[in-house]
Amino acid sequence: QVQLVESGGGLVKPEGSLRLSCAASGFIFSDYYMSWIRQAPGKGLEWLSFISKSSSYTNYADSVEGRFTISRDNAKNSLYLQMSSLRAEDTAVYYCATVITPSKSYFDLWGRGTLVTVSS
């Protein structure tokens, strides 16, 4: 079954850290660029980060640059998002998604998301 499953969300205090994981199955994970996208409660979608197949290229939204780090382990079919210096405005459902092709940065397979709540 082709799927992405996020995990690692939860309640964290402001200035705290959290590491999200995304487990891929049913397809050749190493063939795909990947991204993280989030959605604050009742709000729209915000692209966060992008990583190439070999991890040689990464890109970040300004809102998370320097605080979040995207990485992947192709041997484990897994994508990660290390989040630090968390703020209340980082509260959201975090989705991982596959990118259609390296030259078309659209998202065709999404996980169900994991909720991160930043609150004291």
Added chain:
Amino acid sequence: ETVLTQSPATLSLSPGERATLSCRASQSVSDYLAWYQQKPGQAPRLLIYDASNRATGIPARFSGSGSGTDFTLTISSLEPEDFAVYYCQQRAKWPLTFGPGTTVEIK
């Protein structure tokens, strides 16, 4: 950053009616625009990419058009399962950005 504006914010229609959703970019994105559908509690689903190409498995009642700064998603005849929120997204310039969404609700 390329800002995407969607209109209307909410569209109230009946099943069988035609839906026309608009997405406008703050600068030209060529035809590098996608549309997604999101239902409550679910992840978004890619409908259209590069302005007019239907993604795999998307019914023919969904069509996209436009280029430059003005884009349209058309649902030719609304089915009950089409009532949802629709987002546009551009890939022309980093950062990738999404529009705020249009809710298509049952009238």
